Amino acid sequence: MGKKNAKAGSLESSDLLVVIEEKEAGEKLxxxxxxxxxxxxxxxxxxxxxxxxxxxxxxxxxxxxxxRGALDYAxxxxxxxxxxxxxxxx
Amino acid sequence: xxxxxxxLRKAIIASGLKNGMTVSFHHHLRNGxxxxxxxxxxxxxxxxxxxxxxxxxxxxxxxxxVRHIKTGTITAIDCNYMSGPLAEAVTxxxxxxxxxxxxxxxxxxxxxxxxxKIDVAFIASPSSDDMGNLNGASGPSSCGSxxxxxxxxxxxxxxxxxxxxxxxxxxxxVSIDETNVDHVVVVDSIGDPSGIVSGTTQVxxxxxxxxxxxxxxxxxxxxxxxKDGISFQTGAGGASLAxxxxxxxxxxxxxxxxxFGMGGITAFxxxxxxxxxxxxxxxxxCFDLDAVRSIRENPNHIEVSASQYANPSAKSCSVESLDxxxxxxxxxxxxxxxxxxxxxxxxxxxxxxxxxxTAQGAKLTIIVANLxxxxxxxxxxxxxxKVTPGETVxxxxxxxxxxxxxxxxxxxxxxxxxxxxxxxxxxxxxMAEKMAGKPRKVSFTDRVxxxxxxxxxxxxxxxxxxxxx
Numbered sequence: 001m002g003k004k005n006a007k008a009g010s011l012e013s014s015d016l017l018v019v020i021e022e023k024e025a026g027e028k029l030x031x032x033x034x035x036x037x038x039x040x041x042x043x044x045x046x047x048x049x050x051x052x053x054x055x056x057x058x059x060x061x062x063x064x065x066x067x068r069g070a071l072d073y074a075x076x077x078x079x080x081x082x083x084x085x086x087x088x089x090x
Numbered sequence: 091x092x093x094x095x096x097x098l099r100k101a102i103i104a105s106g107l108k109n110g111m112t113v114s115f116h117h118h119l120r121n122g123x124x125x126x127x128x129x130x131x132x133x134x135x136x137x138x139x140x141x142x143x144x145x146x147x148x149x150x151x152x153x154x155x156v157r158h159i160k161t162g163t164i165t166a167i168d169c170n171y172m173s174g175p176l177a178e179a180v181t182x183x184x185x186x187x188x189x190x191x192x193x194x195x196x197x198x199x200x201x202x203x204x205x206x207k208i209d210v211a212f213i214a215s216p217s218s219d220d221m222g223n224l225n226g227a228s229g230p231s232s233c234g235s236x237x238x239x240x241x242x243x244x245x246x247x248x249x250x251x252x253x254x255x256x257x258x259x260x261x262x263x264v265s266i267d268e269t270n271v272d273h274v275v276v277v278d279s280i281g282d283p284s285g286i287v288s289g290t291t292q293v294x295x296x297x298x299x300x301x302x303x304x305x306x307x308x309x310x311x312x313x314x315x316x317k318d319g320i321s322f323q324t325g326a327g328g329a330s331l332a333x334x335x336x337x338x339x340x341x342x343x344x345x346x347x348x349x350f351g352m353g354g355i356t357a358f359x360x361x362x363x364x365x366x367x368x369x370x371x372x373x374x375x376c377f378d379l380d381a382v383r384s385i386r387e388n389p390n391h392i393e394v395s396a397s398q399y400a401n402p403s404a405k406s407c408s409v410e411s412l413d414x415x416x417x418x419x420x421x422x423x424x425x426x427x428x429x430x431x432x433x434x435x436x437x438x439x440x441x442x443x444x445x446x447x448t449a450q451g452a453k454l455t456i457i458v459a460n461l462x463x464x465x466x467x468x469x470x471x472x473x474x475x476k477v478t479p480g481e482t483v484x485x486x487x488x489x490x491x492x493x494x495x496x497x498x499x500x501x502x503x504x505x506x507x508x509x510x511x512x513x514x515x516x517x518x519x520x521m522a523e524k525m526a527g528k529p530r531k532v533s534f535t536d537r538v539x540x541x542x543x544x545x546x547x548x549x550x551x552x553x554x555x556x557x558x559x
Binding site: 013014036039040041043044068069070071072084 | 434435462463464465466524526529530532547
């Protein structure tokens with residue numbers, strides 16, 4: 001059986017694409033991020049991702065974020081939605 | 091004696107080009123230009139090195155020049171605008187000498203006063219006869235105006251016309267005449283038409299762009315300049331062109347007839363000329379096929395040299411007769427200085443072009459910009475690179491409000507009287523930062539990769555190489 005995964009968002013300007021992938025049993029949470037505003041807001045995006053992952057108890061996944069300059073609320077919404085889809089197995 | 095040379099190589103040899111010299115090019119073929127790459131590769135094959143390349147602009151198609159920098163064929167660059175792989179290579183510090191960034195008016199000034207001395211000018215010519223009478227309005231690679239090439243043709247030591255469309259002598263109309271041309275070379279193709287001109291430039295459908303544009307047109311009306319004889323220039327980008335759309339509506343409904351539109355001419359301006367909303371168009375460069383057709387067919391569509399367009403040392407130039415210009419920005423600071431050369435991460439992605447020329451010349455200079463562009467606030471404390479000085483900028487129009495340069499007390503008063511949403515520029519900055527968060531400061535090395543030369547020849551800023559993170 002393949003690994004679980006889910007995604008939310010898009011690569012449109014001012015949006016982001018979030019992909020969540022299941023990792024091997026026992027592996028830790030991993031956040032991979034790239035952004036067109038990485039220099040200015042990269043730390044902030046990683047911080048939000050960690051915060052939501054902790055809140056939702058996601059610890060055995062890889063969260064891939066491709067950001068195209070989204071605002072914080074969009075980043076939160078996309079990550080939360082991706083996690084929900086992941087958990088429902090959509 | 092015939093001026094036709096059997097090959098580009100023979101023409102370069104005949105020109106006497108040597109190590110350490112300066113070659114020049116114009117950019118009317120834009121991202122469809124084959125000539126710069128063709129010439130530089132021939133120069134490299136001839137073993138000539140340490141060349142300064144002075145083009146009015148470079149586009150992504152000129153990425154192959156990066157190779158000639160690596161080999162030492164090119165060691166210096168002058169231009170008014172640069173985008174694509176070449177800009178990336180310069181940002182990464184590949185060129186030892188800093189690039190000299192000028193403006194569309196500063197370049198002809200530098201050429202005419204000798205501070206930019208051109209040894210050999212290569213002129214991409216959509217149509218030429220065997221004696222070098224040139225125009226850009228006909229042929230398979232037609233680009234319309236040849237304005238930027240005219241100072242080069244006048245002042246270069248040697249001039250080589252490169253054409254894919256040799257016509258019988260005498261060619262006409264003549265944009266650059268035979269008295270200035272030394273050699274003519276015929277090649278298969280000088281450019282890719284799809285990269286030279288776009289189809290028809292469309293007015294943006296972005297609703298935010300339209301809010302900005304409507305406000306910008308209201309500002310023009312409130313300024314008192316919207317009356318018979320108005321002259322107007324705008325960029326072809328998003329909100330700028332949309333402003334022309336709303337200005338046009340106001341002109342039609344008010345029965346107002348303008349004197350001239352200027353640019354960078356697009357189909358939108360051609361329509362305004364043909365519909366009688368402008369008496370004339372002043373054209374240094376055509377952006378689309380309709381503009382090319384119009385300059386070929388309509389005597390009221392006037393081709394001008396870069397000098398006549400914007401040279402501040404000329405006895406007069408067209409930007410000085412301009413009423414209103416609408417321009418874009420990648421950043422604008424709280425003193426109204428504008429950056430159009432680097433992005434907020436310090437990467438080179440453009441240049442003044444005619445930005446600072448028209449801003450200084452026009453009676454009313456309006457910057458139109460979204461308050462945030464991909465999260466980055468457009469209003470900053472200090473622009474990364476100062477290209478257009480704040481004292482030449484009158485108004486910033488965003489979707490969240492209109493900021494007026496405090497020096498324009500008169501304008502501030504009339505905008506407020508008309509009920510337009512005038513706010514302090516600092517307030518716009520705070521609004522943007524509240525939405526996006528305060529951006530972390532980008533760090534730079536102390537290595538200078540470019541000089542910003544203002545139109546009068548003064549160096550007003552330096553471009554530093556961004557630090558690797």
